[in-house]
Amino acid sequence: MLSVRGLRIAFDGVEAVRGLSFDVRPREVLALVGESGAGKSLTARALLGMLPEGATSSGTVRLRGEADLAAQRGRRIALVPQDALSALSPVHPVGDQLAAAVRSVAGVSRKEARARAVAALDRVGIPDAVRRARAYPHEYSGGMRQRAVIAMATINEPDVVVADEPTTALDAELQEQVLRVLAAQREAVGAALVLVTHDLGVVREHADRVLVMYAGRQVEQGPAAAVWGRPRAPYTAGLLASLPPDDGDRDGHGHGHGDSRGDGPRLAGRRHRRRRLPSIPGSPPAPDALPPGCAFAPRCPLVEDRCRHEEPRTSTADDGHEVSCHRWDEVPHPATELFLEPA
Numbered sequence: 001m002l003s004v005r006g007l008r009i010a011f012d013g014v015e016a017v018r019g020l021s022f023d024v025r026p027r028e029v030l031a032l033v034g035e036s037g038a039g040k041s042l043t044a045r046a047l048l049g050m051l052p053e054g055a056t057s058s059g060t061v062r063l064r065g066e067a068d069l070a071a072q073r074g075r076r077i078a079l080v081p082q083d084a085l086s087a088l089s090p091v092h093p094v095g096d097q098l099a100a101a102v103r104s105v106a107g108v109s110r111k112e113a114r115a116r117a118v119a120a121l122d123r124v125g126i127p128d129a130v131r132r133a134r135a136y137p138h139e140y141s142g143g144m145r146q147r148a149v150i151a152m153a154t155i156n157e158p159d160v161v162v163a164d165e166p167t168t169a170l171d172a173e174l175q176e177q178v179l180r181v182l183a184a185q186r187e188a189v190g191a192a193l194v195l196v197t198h199d200l201g202v203v204r205e206h207a208d209r210v211l212v213m214y215a216g217r218q219v220e221q222g223p224a225a226a227v228w229g230r231p232r233a234p235y236t237a238g239l240l241a242s243l244p245p246d247d248g249d250r251d252g253h254g255h256g257h258g259d260s261r262g263d264g265p266r267l268a269g270r271r272h273r274r275r276r277l278p279s280i281p282g283s284p285p286a287p288d289a290l291p292p293g294c295a296f297a298p299r300c301p302l303v304e305d306r307c308r309h310e311e312p313r314t315s316t317a318d319d320g321h322e323v324s325c326h327r328w329d330e331v332p333h334p335a336t337e338l339f340l341e342p343a
C-alpha cells in the first residue's frame with residue numbers, strides 16, 4: 001500500500017538516509033527502530049512529504065501508487081509527532097482545529113464537523129469532551145494533548161498513521177495509556193501504523209513487523225516475532241541485549257536476553273556465570289564520518305577483515321526476514337550471547 005524504494009536523504013551532499021526500501025501493508029504496525037541518528041525521523045517525515053529545509057532526497061515514496069505525499073497529508077496519511085504542541089495551533093480551541101481538519105476533507109456543515117470533533121475527543125478518552133473542545137492546547141495536560149493529536153491524526157480515517165516517538169515527552173504511566181489509545185484508534189479506523197521508537201518493549205507489544213536501522217541503512221527487516229526471536233544481525237542482538245532484564249522476562253517470552261521459553265533452564269543457569277553489558281560499546285557514526293565497509297564494523301563483536309572494506313548485501317534468512325551482515329549465518333542463537341561477557 002505504502003511503498004518506499006531507494007530512499008536517500010542528504011544535507012549538503014552528506015547522506016543521512018542511504019537507500020532504504022520497504023513496504024507498509026494495510027492495517028499493519030511497522031516499527032522503525034535504531035539508535036539516535038539512524039535516520040528514523042527523516043524517513044518518517046519523507047513518508048509525509050515533509051522533509052526539513054535543506055534536505056535533498058531521491059528514490060520514491062508512493063501511497064496507493066500516488067507519489068505526491070504532501071497532498072495526501074491529513075487525508076490518507078497523518079502524523080502523530082513527538083511534541084503535540086508543534087502539531088496544534090496555540091491560537092485556536094482544540095475542537096475548532098479538529099473540526100477544520102474534518103471540513104478540509106469532507107463536505108460537511110460546521111455543526112456536523114463540530115460534532116465529529118467532540119466525538120473524536122471523546123473516543124480518545126478526553127473527559128467532558130464538549131467543554132474540552134472549547135479549550136486551547138495550553139489548557140490541556142501533556143497526556144491529553146497527545147490524545148488530542150491522535151484524535152486529529154485519525155479523524156479523517158487515513159490509510160496510514162506515522163507516529164514519531166509519540167510518547168517520549170510523557171512519563172512512563174502516561175506513555176502506556178497513550179500508546180493504547182493510539183493502538184485502539186488505528187485499529188478502529190483500519191489504518192496502518194508506522195511507529196518510530198527507541199523503546200523496544202513497545203515494539204514487542206505493538207509491532208507486526210520491524211525495520212532496524214543503523215547509520216541510514218536497513219540492518220534487518222521482517223516479522224517482529226522472527227526478528228526478535230532470532231535476530232541475524234549483531235546490531236539487532238546488541239539492541240536486545242541492552243534491554244533492561246525486566247523487559248526480557250516480563251511476558252515470559254524472554255526476547256530481551258534471547259532466551260526463548262524453550263531453553264529457559266539452560267540459560268537461567270548460564271545467567272549466573274555471565275553478566276549483561278549495559279549497551280553496545282561505542283556510539284553510532286555521524287553521517288559525514290562513516291567508516292568504510294559495514295558502518296557497524298567498529299562496534300561489532302563478529303567483525304572480520306572484509307567487514308571493514310565491503311558493505312554487506314541484503315540476504316534472506318530461512319524464516320524470510322532480511323538481514324544485511326556478512327556473517328549473518330554465523331550469528332549464534334540466542335544472538336544476545338554476542339554481547340555478554342564472563343562475570
Ligand SMILES: Nc1ncnc2c1ncn2[C@@H]1O[C@H](COP(=O)(O)OP(=O)(O)OP(=O)(O)O)[C@@H](O)[C@H]1O
Nearest residue numbers: 011016035036037038039040041042043052054287
Ligand atoms: N535538519 C537537519 N539538518 C542537518 N542534518 C540533519 C537534519 N536532520 C537530521 N539530520 C542528520 O540526519 C541524521 C539522522 O537524523 P534523524 O532525526 O532521522 O535520526 P533519528 O534516527 O530519528 O534519531 P533521533 O531518535 O535522535 O531523532 C542526524 O544524525 C543528522 O546528522
